[in-house]
Structures are given as structure tokens and as C-alpha cells.
Amino acid sequence: xxxxxxxxxxxxxxxxxxxxxxxxxxxxxxxxxxxxxxxxxxxxxxxxxxxxxxxxxxxxxxxxxxxxxxxxxxxxxxxxxxxxxxxxxxxxxxxxxxxxxxxxxxxxxxxxxxxxxxxxxxxxxxxxxxxxxxxxxxxxxxxxxxxxxxxxxxxxxxxxxxxxxxxxxxxxxxxxxxxxxxxxxxxxxxxxxxxxxxxxxxxxxxxxxxxxxxxxxxxxxxxxxxxxxxxxxxxxxxxxxxxxxxxxxxxxxxxxxxxxxxxxxxxxxxxxxxxxxxxxxxxxxxxxxxxxxxxxxxxxxxxxxxxxxxxxxxxxxxxxxxxxxxxxxxxxx
Amino acid sequence: xxxxxxxxxxxxxxxxxxxxxxxxxxxxxxxxxxxxxxxxxxxxxxxxxxxxxxxxxxxxxxxxxxxxxxxxxxxxxxxxxxxxxxxxxxxxxxxxxxxxxxxxxxxxxxxxxxxxxxxxxxxxxxxxxxxxxxxxxxxxxxxxxxxxxxxxxxxxxxxxxxxxxxxxxxxxxxxxxxxxxxxxxxxxxxxxxxxxxxxxxxxxxxxxxxxxxxxxxxxxxxxxxxxxxxxxxxxxxxxxxxxxxxxxxxxxxxxxxxxxxxxxxxxxxxxxxxxxxxxxxxxxxxxxxxxxxxxxxxxxxxxxxxxxxxxxxxxxxxxxxxxxxxxxxxxxxxxxx
Numbered sequence: 001x002x003x004x005x006x007x008x009x010x011x012x013x014x015x016x017x018x019x020x021x022x023x024x025x026x027x028x029x030x031x032x033x034x035x036x037x038x039x040x041x042x043x044x045x046x047x048x049x050x051x052x053x054x055x056x057x058x059x060x061x062x063x064x065x066x067x068x069x070x071x072x073x074x075x076x077x078x079x080x081x082x083x084x085x086x087x088x089x090x091x092x093x094x095x096x097x098x099x100x101x102x103x104x105x106x107x108x109x110x111x112x113x114x115x116x117x118x119x120x121x122x123x124x125x126x127x128x129x130x131x132x133x134x135x136x137x138x139x140x141x142x143x144x145x146x147x148x149x150x151x152x153x154x155x156x157x158x159x160x161x162x163x164x165x166x167x168x169x170x171x172x173x174x175x176x177x178x179x180x181x182x183x184x185x186x187x188x189x190x191x192x193x194x195x196x197x198x199x200x201x202x203x204x205x206x207x208x209x210x211x212x213x214x215x216x217x218x219x220x221x222x223x224x225x226x227x228x229x230x231x232x233x234x235x236x237x238x239x240x241x242x243x244x245x246x247x248x249x250x251x252x253x254x255x256x257x258x259x260x261x262x263x264x265x266x267x268x269x270x271x272x273x274x275x276x277x278x279x280x281x282x283x284x285x286x287x288x289x290x291x292x293x294x295x296x297x298x299x300x301x302x303x304x305x306x307x308x309x310x311x312x313x314x315x316x317x318x319x320x321x322x323x324x325x326x327x328x329x330x331x332x333x
Numbered sequence: 334x335x336x337x338x339x340x341x342x343x344x345x346x347x348x349x350x351x352x353x354x355x356x357x358x359x360x361x362x363x364x365x366x367x368x369x370x371x372x373x374x375x376x377x378x379x380x381x382x383x384x385x386x387x388x389x390x391x392x393x394x395x396x397x398x399x400x401x402x403x404x405x406x407x408x409x410x411x412x413x414x415x416x417x418x419x420x421x422x423x424x425x426x427x428x429x430x431x432x433x434x435x436x437x438x439x440x441x442x443x444x445x446x447x448x449x450x451x452x453x454x455x456x457x458x459x460x461x462x463x464x465x466x467x468x469x470x471x472x473x474x475x476x477x478x479x480x481x482x483x484x485x486x487x488x489x490x491x492x493x494x495x496x497x498x499x500x501x502x503x504x505x506x507x508x509x510x511x512x513x514x515x516x517x518x519x520x521x522x523x524x525x526x527x528x529x530x531x532x533x534x535x536x537x538x539x540x541x542x543x544x545x546x547x548x549x550x551x552x553x554x555x556x557x558x559x560x561x562x563x564x565x566x567x568x569x570x571x572x573x574x575x576x577x578x579x580x581x582x583x584x585x586x587x588x589x590x591x592x593x594x595x596x597x598x599x600x601x602x603x604x605x606x607x608x609x610x611x612x613x614x615x616x617x618x619x620x621x622x623x624x625x626x627x628x629x630x631x632x633x634x635x636x637x638x639x640x641x642x643x644x645x646x647x648x649x650x651x652x653x654x655x656x657x658x659x660x661x662x663x664x665x666x667x668x669x670x
Contacts, residue, residue: 092454094453097452101450105454110418111447111451118411121407121409122439124415125415125419129420155407156412159403320448320449320487322448
């Protein structure tokens with residue numbers, strides 16, 4: 001399935017939203033306005049958005065600790081996401097989740113798991129649920145190259161294949177699990193090849209090319225909706241920033257500076273896609289209009305976050321249970 | 334999918350007092366079947382349940398409601414959680430409670446936390462059936478009583494019934510609850526028979542203890558399989574003129590401390606009996622609660638009877654040393670009276 005103009009423009013918009021949301025987020029993090037740890041997806045926008053654009057809003061999705069891009073890719077509003085990063089009461093998770101857990105259920109996300117590989121069984125269960133409920137929903141699971149060495153990856157792919165569940169497993173392979181390269185951690189360096197062991201198709205795609213990711217994911221989604229089961233997609237991508245902003249890495253750099261420069265200069269998914277859109281006849285004015293709109297949207301989200309109140313400490317135990325099962329007041333004495 | 338409210342034929346109307354005699358295990362199977370008939374979102378998942386699932390559940394509900402799982406405890410637990418978040422109400426059978434350590438990551442890091450971590454955007458209505466098979470010479474890797482481990486996890490509810498009526502009513506409440514619930518079944522109690530209400534809407538409330546025997550001299554709290562020797566001890570002590578109030582918490586989280594405090598205020602003496610290991614046990618927690626909140630009522634020190642901090646051995650002669658006996662309970666009571 002090829003990108004139509006509308007989908008292409010929306011893809012560009014969402015990729016740019018991720019880029020600017022995270023660039024501004026990095027600035028705010030360094031300024032002390034965002035607590036915790038900040039894991040940016042900058043460089044990986046095409047892998048995320050290309051996959052998300054192949055989904056419907058009611059399709060389920062799980063993500064990872066590198067969580068900001070997933071809700072933005074699926075079309076979430078930025079305001080509640082930025083407020084969450086700032087730990088505000090208006091945050092999408094009411095200040096209970098933060099940077100590693102930007103799950104927006106209104107766009108179908110059921111979990112952004114900071115336990116590596118933790119979302120894979122959940123996405124599989126989301127597919128099982130669709131099958132039991134006889135809907136044509138599918139479930140899409142994002143995870144990194146590190147997660148494929150967790151048992152949950154193997155166990156879940158086996159079950160999805162066994163029961164032909166409508167699940168699309170998308171590996172954002174950025175080459176490094178924090179500092180550990182694929183060469184140092186994967187006996188079988190091809191992640192897509194592992195699919196064969198579970199009896200499902202495995203596809204490698206250029207994760208810097210949003211059109212390519214959209215096409216292979218659309219095909220996998222169509223298969224899943226037809227009841228033909230799961231697909232594993234390995235999107236080869238690259239993270240431009242450190243594992244998390246400000247991470248101290250002692251000793252010899254685990255990835256050469258030339259490699260990082262090469263990706264930033266020649267393999268930037270936004271620059272590549274902008275060139276494609278221009279070449280296909282989009283005017284500079286049209287592109288600038290989207291870029292201006294995204295900048296405004298991100299600025300509004302920051303303003304919303306800054307204007308929002310902090311959570312009321314009296315509400316600390318809210319959302320623990322779905323019915324009023326009060327945590328005894330004595331525990332707070 | 335809509336919730337079914339259909340009441341199976343040939344049973345009495347809600348509120349009737351009709352009971353039938355059945356075993357703990359039969360009552361448990363009946364609860365599964367009634368809830369699956371009532372609500373088509375309820376599914377069962379577990380290893381070998383197509384063969385061992387009670388009441389011929391596969392024939393009754395078919396393979397889309399009864400899922401036989403591969404040996405992948407970690408991930409099929411996560412699959413159940415994903416299904417629970419997206420519209421189903423799974424009952425996940427973890428076979429033997431020792432296998433819960435494999436399932437602990439998704440239970441703790443996902444099921445227990447996701448509602449809170451998403452600011453209430455999602456709910457996880459799931460039941461984990463955890464069967465404790467100790468006391469049968471199965472050695473340490475098949476004999477755990479791990480409920481205290483999970484009591485330290487916020488966000489879970491934990492049940493531990495000791496008779497057929499309670500297991501039926503509590504399991505049904507668990508299936509209807511919107512939170513993750515662990516139900517620990519002590520297999521020493523599976524064969525115990527008792528009257529069970531036939532009302533398909535018979536529920537035992539989560540978080541409510543039950544006084545199994547009223548008394549005035551000493552409060553004995555017994556957990557799970559410890560209820561059997563505790564009941565026998567209470568009867569023997571009764572013949573000696575010692576009146577035991579025997580309490581079954583039934584729910585370990587949230588714990589009904591009011592019932593226990595009220596009883597200790599009356600008796601002034603507390604003995605807690607359980608078959609889990611001693612450190613950070615329910616007995617330890619109850620001792621702390623009573624020391625904090627009912628110290629002025631205590632006339633003698635609280636007695637804890639538990640398994641020691643030693644693994645379950647294989648040889649029956651060794652394993653028999655591990656769990657509090659009727660005689661030890663009687664001795665503990667007499668020590669503080």
C-alpha cells in the first residue's frame with residue numbers, strides 16, 4: 001500500500017511533532033523543568049510514524065521506555081503528553097507515569113513498558129482479545145533490539161503464531177541496547193530471521209524511510225485483519241542522542257563519532273522525507289505551513305504544561321484501585 | 334460484547350437459602366462455570382486446562398473461552414493482562430504456586446501497576462489462580478506458599494479462602510472485580526466438603542474476614558491450610574473449657590483488620606497460624622498491626638506459628654516438621670492463657 005498525499009503529509013507532521021517535542025523536551029529537561037530521565041526517539045521518527053500510520057485509532061499498541069514518539073505517532077494530543085513530562089496534574093497519566101510511560105489510551109496505547117520486553121506479551125494478549133471478541137482490530141507492538149533477547153519475545157511470538165493472532169511486532173532496531181551493540185549481544189544478528197523459527201513472516205525495512213515502513217506495516221496489518229496471523233518487522237534505524245539525555249558513558253565511546261555524524265548528516269529521516277515530498281511536487285510553502293503549525297503546537301503544549309498545576313499531594317493514592325478501596329490513612333502518618 | 338445476566342435454569346432465585354453439599358474443588362469449578370455462563374468476556378487460560386479444567390469446561394465453552402497454554406508462564410500471564418486491558422476478564426491458572434515467580438514480572442510490573450501508572454486510563458480485571466501443593470513430598474520447587482511475597486505489592490487484591498462456600502463466593506467476586514486479584518488455593522483443602530449456596534449471584538465480599546468459631550478467651554487467626562489444625566485445636570481446647578475465637582481473614586489484601594482488632598479487644602490474646610515462612614509473613618504483619626493499634630488490649634505477647642525459614646524438604650519425615658500442628662497450636666494457646 002503506497003502513501004497517499006494525505007497520509008504523506010500527516011506522516012511528515014507527526015514525524016516533525018516527535019522531533020520538535022523531543023528537542024524542546026531535551027531543552028526543558030536540561031533546564032530542570034522535566035524531572036526523571038529523558039529518552040529521546042530523535043532519529044527514529046520514520047520507524048515509529050510509518051508503522052503507526054498503518055493502524056486505525058482503535059487498534060491496540062504497546063511501546064517502550066523510549067515512549068514519547070509512540071503516542072505522537074499514533075496521533076495523540078501533545079498537551080497532556082508535555083504536562084506529563086513535567087509531572088503535572090493534567091498529564092496524560094496524572095503525573096504517575098512520566099517520560100518512560102507516555103501511554104495515551106485514547107489512541108489505543110495500553111502500555112509503554114520500561115521493563116524491556118514487557119510490552120510484548122501484552123500486545124499479544126491484545127491480539128488474542130480481538131480474536132475472542134471477533135473484531136477486526138489488530139495490535140502493534142514496538143520494542144527495541146535489546147528486547148529480542150528477552151524470553152517474552154520468544155514466548156510471545158510462539159503463541160501469536162500458534163493461534164494466528166493479529167499482532168504486528170515492530171522492532172525499532174537502533175543498533176544498541178544502551179551501550180551494547182547487536183554484535184556483542186545477538187547470536188543471530190538478523191532479528192527478522194528469528195521470525196522463521198516461529199513460523200511467521202519476518203521483514204527487514206529501512207527504518208529511516210517512512211514510506212517503506214508504512215508499506216511493509218500496511219501489508220502486515222492487512223494480513224492480520226484477514227486472519228492470517230502475525231508478522232515480525234525489523235526497522236533498521238538509529239538514535240541520534242545518547243540512550244538518555246545526559247547519560248555518562250565512561251571509557252572508550254561504544255559507537256564511533258563518525259557513525260553518529262553519518263546518520264545525522266545523511267540518514268536523518270525528516271530531511272530524507274522532506275526531500276522526497278519536495279521531489280514529488282509539494283511546494284516549499286506547503287511544507288513550511290506544516291512546519292510552522294508543528295512549532296506552534298509544541299509551543300502550546302509547553303505553555304499548557306507550564307500553566308498546569310502540580311498534582312495535589314492529598315491525591316497520592318488515587319488510581320490505585322478501580323473501586324474505592326482506600327489505602328488506610330495510617331500508612332501516611 | 335454484552336454482559337450476560339442469564340440465570341441458568343434449575344436453580345433457585347437469588348436470595349434463597351438453598352445449599353448443596355460439595356467439595357472445595359467442586360465449588361471452585363462451579364464458580365468458574367457460573368461466571369463464564371454469566372459473562373462471555375470471562376475466559377480461562379492455563380497449562381493443561383483442556384484436560385484438567387473442572388466441569389468439562391472445554392466441551393461447554395469451546396476453545397475461544399478456554400485457552401490451553403504452552404509452557405510460557407511469564408508471557409501467557411502477560412497475554413492475559415493484555416487481554417484484560419482490552420475487554421476480556423481472564424482467569425489465569427498458574428498451575429502450581431511456585432511457578433508464580435516466573436509470572437511475577439507481569440503480575441507485579443504490569444497488572445498491579447498499570448492502572449496507577451496510566452493515571453486510571455486503563456483497568457486490569459484479571460484473576461490469577463495460584464494453587465499451593467505443599468505437604469506432599471514434592472520438594473521445594475513445587476511446594477511454595479508465596480502469598481506474603483505478593484502482599485508487599487501495591488495494587489493487587491489477594492484472597493485465601495478455606496471452605497467451599499467461601500471459595501465459590503470469593504472467586505465470583507474476583508471475576509467481577511475490576512482489579513488484578515490473586516486467589517491462593519490451599520490444595521490441602523480441595524477435598525473439604527461443606528454447604529455451598531446455589532444462588533448464582535452468591536458472592537463473598539473481598540476484604541471481609543469471617544469468624545469461623547466464636548469465643549472469648551483467645552483469638553486464633555488461621556490462614557489457608559492452617560485452618561484445619563486450628564479448627565481441631567479449637568474443638569479440643571473447647572472440651573477443656575478454653576473458648577477460642579477462630580478467625581479466617583479470607584482476604585489477605587486488603588486485610589480486614591477491624592474484625593481481628595475487635596476480637597483481640599475482647600479476648601486480650603492473639604495466636605496467628607499459617608504455613609508460609611516466618612519472615613514478613615501474614616503473622617508478622619498481623620502482630621505489627623495489633624501491637625500498633627490494639628496494644629492496650631493485649632494481656633500476653635502475640636504468638637506466631639509459621640513454617641521456619643527453611644526450604645520444604647522432600648523426605649516426608651522432614652517435611653512434617655515444617656508446618657504448625659494441632660498440638661503446637663494448643664501449646665501456644667496454653668502458653669499465653
